Amino acid sequence: MSAARKRVLPRKPPARMLALPKEARHTRAELFHERELRRIIDGALLLAKSTGADETEVHVDEVDDSLTRFANNAIHQNVAEHGLTVSVRTVVDGRTARATTNRIDEDSLRGAIDASLSLAHSQPKDPHLLPVPGKQRYRKVDRFARPTAALTPDDRARAVRRACDIAIKRGQVAAGIFASGQSQTAIGNSRGLFAAYRETHAEFSVTMQEQPAASWAKANSANVRDFDPQKLAERASEKAHRATNAQELPPGRYTVILEPSAVLDIVGFLFYDFAATALADKRSCLNDRIGKQVFGKNITVVDDAYHPLQLGAPFDGEGMPRERVLLVDGGVPKNLVYSRASAKAAKKKPTGHGFALPNEYGEAPMNLVFGGGKASLEEMIASTERGLLVTRLWYIREVDPYEKVMTGMTRDGLFLVEKGKVGAAVRNFRFNQSVLEMLRNVELLGPAVRATGEEAFEMVVPAMKVRDFHFSEVTKF
């Protein structure tokens, strides 16, 4: 499957436009240059034009990721991947469809275009389909950190070794990941729109087990120098030691102090409720609640792709610039996010939150930032007569979509707080808790930080002290 052409094109575009990047120019740990992405896109646009598409949009996505995984105090999996995909959406006579390939030779691109056209032709005309947008202007964001891109398997292995050594020294067992990588995305269309974005990402996550207990710490950033794997391992180790000898408490309503990861993983389930399409489909918990005092007055949420702690492209799946949107102000849901289509239907302006077309979900805010407060975790603990300190939540699923009742478990460190002090470890609980109610019961907020968990994508959220959090059952550890 080389870039060699296998057949003569019936309507051959100029060769210079099809001068796709050669493999020899592409070395590992070095993404294609933006001009090469543009050349792929221009080549595909020209091919599509020659096959009769009225309009065309092309996405190119490239990843170069590595992940070192460890368990039982040793590396057991260690992987690397490189991949590039070209996704073509054609429009013909008011119909649209998408086809994707991971080959960039001319035949493969032509095959994707043909598949897209064939899919498009198969459906009824869409009276709501908008023309592709024209050129846009974008705010610049810089989320590419050379130290992350330069990280080697040996660098990751040595950091893992140090984390494992901490565990071994304390009679514990370490497990986790150290991941690093770089990725980029570019979009172009037949009306001249072009946008490109690249970022690096690094993540360290560690679980320390001191049977039968465990605890956990995790960090994620564009720059690997923003966190210290050893400190994360130390923190998880110390907490795992304190988590042994857990006592069983009865289920019920407790005041909880949720660390940022715990907050993230439960409030993260709210993100799609702010999509205009979700409200139009009547599947959002905010139907009939916009403009009302749904949350406590201390809750403010924005979607802000430009926040310094956020990652992600400054444009959406159609290439529209992402805008900062105030979603919740003083506990009142004020605004939604819109794709071009949902904006037109609602007579609003698009906010740059659309997914790549065609899709049935419309849009969503992907860069949520919760307003924080000034209370430190220590102050939250000191102010608590009786409550629970929650490290993280796990396996969260939606029980009631309108009241936004979520179920899930506590995990990796649940501690009793009594008379302002952290006390004994407690056996893990199952919760069934409305997120709407939870965000009405927030008593204290910590400073907002970039939080990372396992259930929701990364957001900027504070630690929270919440009254009357509902635990329904208890497990065996």
Add this chain to the structure above:
Amino acid sequence: MWDLSAHALDTARLRGAKYADMRVMHLRQRDLTTKNGQVGTLAQSESIGLGIRVLASGAWGFASTDRMTREGVSACAAQAVAIAKASAIAKRKDVVMAPEEAYIDSWQSPFRKDPFEIPLETQLALLLAADAEMRRVKGVTLTETDLQFRKIDSWFASSIGSRIHQRKMISGCGIAATAFQGEEIQKRSYPNSFGGQHALQGYELVESLELLKHAPRVAEEAVALHSAAQCPQKTGTLILGGSQLGLQIHESVGHPIELDRVLGEEANFAGTSFLTLDKLNKLRYGSDIVNVVADARLEHGPGLGSFAYDDEGVPAQCTDIIKAGEFRGYLSNRETAHLVGLKRSSGTMRTESWNRLPIIRMTNISLLPGTWRSEDLIADTDDGILMETNRSWSIDDRRYQFQFSTEIGWEIKDGKKARMLKNPSYSGITTEFWNSCDAICGADEWVLWGTPNCGKGQPMQTMGTGHGASPSRFRNINIGAAFSKS
């Protein structure tokens, strides 16, 4: 393809690998959806690449590439060896693999109608017709339908001499109606929630499920749920429909028996398991009538966990997991088999794609049929609740405590199906739950359900698994806790 694979394996060997295996995979997928009478997603994708796993310096390395040239696969193999040598910086002991024979084979999953050859217009017409049928019902506020087809070719080669080509055809479809009224959202799906039924079949699966026929009922039930009584909170008798029981098996049997999880290899992400090695052949997992197997062979059925060879080149097998209630077996691979006294892997290494490392995965984890018929089961139940079609699922990270809710429930009173119940849920502890099973319906009602979206591993891999189940009854179950307020 075999030339490239030989080149990759040679490169790995020359760079110092003691063992290597590689997979070239070509994945083709088509997705069609509708929403409220309009086409939603209409997309097709294709991906081809190579992943190579090597054992060097006693440790593992894996690299993947989409550069399908001799230079590309050479660089990829060299990278895998370099990564394995880096792994050795933090190793505790050398990896040891159970012996396995070399196989040269080619296999294709049987199907009658290639979905990629069925006209798109026919496929979309079916979805739009089902969508229209649901929208005819007053009170329905959202209708959704979907079709998904996948064709996967994989070429496996290993340094012990195996060369195996497999082709799988996978089809899936489903419909759903949602009704928003007052302060509630209610939803019904067919034949299952979260994308419907999926199987190792062609378009004949879609035709057999008769989406159009079921569309009106699905929509009517979504609306009717708003007038239904709330499921009570109590301890009582529970009858589970087959699809919900399939997910119960997945979460409370399938995941706990993964040997990598048991050994702590998933401790940081998916969690561990209560099924520690000391419990093998000793734990009373379920009641005497509970028999569960892990069966990847095609004779078990066209499940999402059916294949001829796993992604480590080990032939498909059937393993007893629970026999007459006793815990009998784990899911293992060539690296872990010896830890449970096995001379050979149970053949459960699977990978999502060419760019992912094979890991231990469920195949078809099925509860074998019993002897009851549904009508007899209901007639035999004085007071109980029948729950059907999953709505939410959650279980702790050692797989003890679970909670499920379903889309719909039915009160069973004096041996008869009585009123409809909304917001049903149940919860419990895994072994207590399976030990409370006192009736399992027979082979006529046994369906091999497909779970297409099982997530595991880092980087995350999504895998399809199969779960054979028939309606079954459980006693003294905690019902309704999900909606309790105190």
